[in-house]
Ligand SMILES: Cc1ncc(C[n+]2csc(CCOP(=O)(O)OP(=O)(O)O)c2C)c(N)n1
């Protein structure tokens with residue numbers, strides 16, 4: 001099989017702290033990862049509170065339980081690395097450095113939101129941070145991730161496109177077409193399957209035919225693949241690093257499946273969240289596999305930080321989240337005219353092209 | 364007559380047809396064990412089992428195409444799209460395969476498939492989840508499309524759609540699922556291509572389909588109460604086949620029309636209706652035909668703004684007063 005971390009042979013597989021990319025970390029960086037994971041969790045808990053008060057519309061897909069995946073992978077991104085994901089997108093957004101204010105305001109549908117109130121929870125974007133969304137159609141982002149990789153290669157940039165997707169998205173045809181193109185044209189894309197075991201109320205077993213795991217399907221295309229335990233930030237980083245180096249050094253794709261778990265329902269509206277899986281299962285993950293809990297423990301054991309200092313960080317993060325909520329509440333809704341803005345570039349910029357012919361119709 | 368929800372009416376229609384015809388199979392994402400994302404198929408898996416009610420992976424092109432193929436061999440698949448917005452993933456299967464195979468085979472093949480699910484804006488789920496593709500479907504000869512506005516119509520049209528020997532797209536509405544209407548206990552069918560006068564009137568015709576019918580009815584009440592205008596509300600129910608007679612009859616009586624349409628205006632359903640009216644009964648018109656459509660931009664998320672993006676009774680009244 002084509003699996004395994006081919007150029008990481010020196011690493012003891014049991015302890016990814018020793019991996020090249022982790023051994024060089026300083027305490028500040030490790031504490032930063034903790035803070036970033038806490039930011040995602042507190043942001044979403046705050047959002048949930050206001051969603052339940054009816055201050056937001058649509059869906060709210062929470063990332064809580066999966067934070068180590070976004071934080072671990074994004075921590076490796078450099079100037080020419082890009083990222084794109086599905087609708088469960090708040091974690092990746094905060095990890096790339098989007099502010100809580102603009103992310104929260106988007107949920108409230110405010111003009112100050114990252115997408116000016118136009119996209120909502122599922123459609124965050126920040127191209128200035130190499131963050132290309134936030135996509136609502138399952139699997140729809142997988143060819144786009146390939147396109148980012150294509151553009152990088154075309155422009156001779158040494159970069160990688162990290163394309164995230166769920167375990168249910170692997171059954172979309174667009175993903176399989178993308179894998180073939182990625183291998184055929186040697187494109188520097190890393191498909192990261194965040195395997196949280198469920199697509200809505202459907203277990204992995206009920207939706208996917210496979211030999212041993214989802215990533216292994218890459219074998220059929222001759223693409224290198226690997227699996228990672230998402231509860232360990234060191235492992236996420238080590239395995240993502242191998243994949244990104246394969247993209248950077250050899251312009252080759254990788255499929256990386258990261259095992260993880262979501263604590264909440266598919267979205268907050270998921271009425272069956274505790275029916276298709278047992279409360280025991282959820283508790284087991286929370287108590288024994290929680291990535292934040294495990295990372296905290298690890299840092300304390302390593303002597304990097306004390307529990308008191310962690311609490312202080314957490315307090316600050318909670319304050320940041322409640323300030324973001326206040327910012328969102330105080331922000332204005334978009335003006336009605338803005339419905340017709342951001343549809344066409346040429347019209348927005350009032351170019352000749354934008355002013356020739358009728359672009360909008362109505363009554 | 365018992366009051367039942369739009370959701371329950373659909374559920375009853377599916378159950379009755381599963382019992383009536385052993386070839387009817389319900390299929391889609393989360394339709395079985397989860398009881399349906401919007402609970403339209405609630406209880407069906409428990410009642411009818413794995414063979415008749417089937418959960419699929421998230422592979423719309425694959426399973427919709429499979430349904431088209433199975434229908435060629437006599438199965439009567441009723442395929443749920445969790446949202447009609449996801450039909451775009453399966454567009455080739457719907458348009459090229461279901462829509463064209465009969466013609467290209469010189470009539471040797473037919474596809475008795477039903478593709479159903481919600482197609483509406485108004486729930487703040489953003490541009491990717493708020494499409495109303497009834498005009499695209501209606502633009503494809505070979506396909507049929509219906510948009511029920513009430514529980515009564517939903518049940519009668521669904522049962523007819525399942526028995527129809529051509530591909531029928533049923534576009535429902537998540538905002539209507541929980542609303543209740545009177546539905547008789549005894550069996551009934553509603554033919555495709557027959558409109559329904561939801562409110563008789565003499566002064567102006569409000570012509571609509573789907574939830575826009577409810578908007579038109581609200582507008583009609585206000586027009587009567589506050590402006591002394593007696594509006595007739597014509598519910599198209601079926602877009603293709605279309606009950607042109609009903610449209611022309613109503614407008615010939617009232618001489619004025621406002622078309623209410625949650626579709627976008629460009630090549631929307633109402634554009635076709637407007638063309639029909641002016642082509643066939645131009646001399647009956649006392650004023651230009653008016654339209655109230657969704658504002659012509661992708662569906663905005665912001666809940667405050669999406670409210671005004673869709674047709675409202677106020678906008679209908681404004682247009683009506685312009686020509687009355
Ligand atoms: C094409 C398409 N089909 C169906 C849906 C509805 N839907 C949204 S998320 C989802 C489940 C996806 O599960 P998975 O890929 O495992 O991601 P997770 O939600 O677990 O992060 C479904 C069926 C959709 N958004 N797009």
Ligand SMILES: [Mg+2]
Pocket residue numbers: 166167168194195196197198199200
């Ligand atoms: Mg999943």
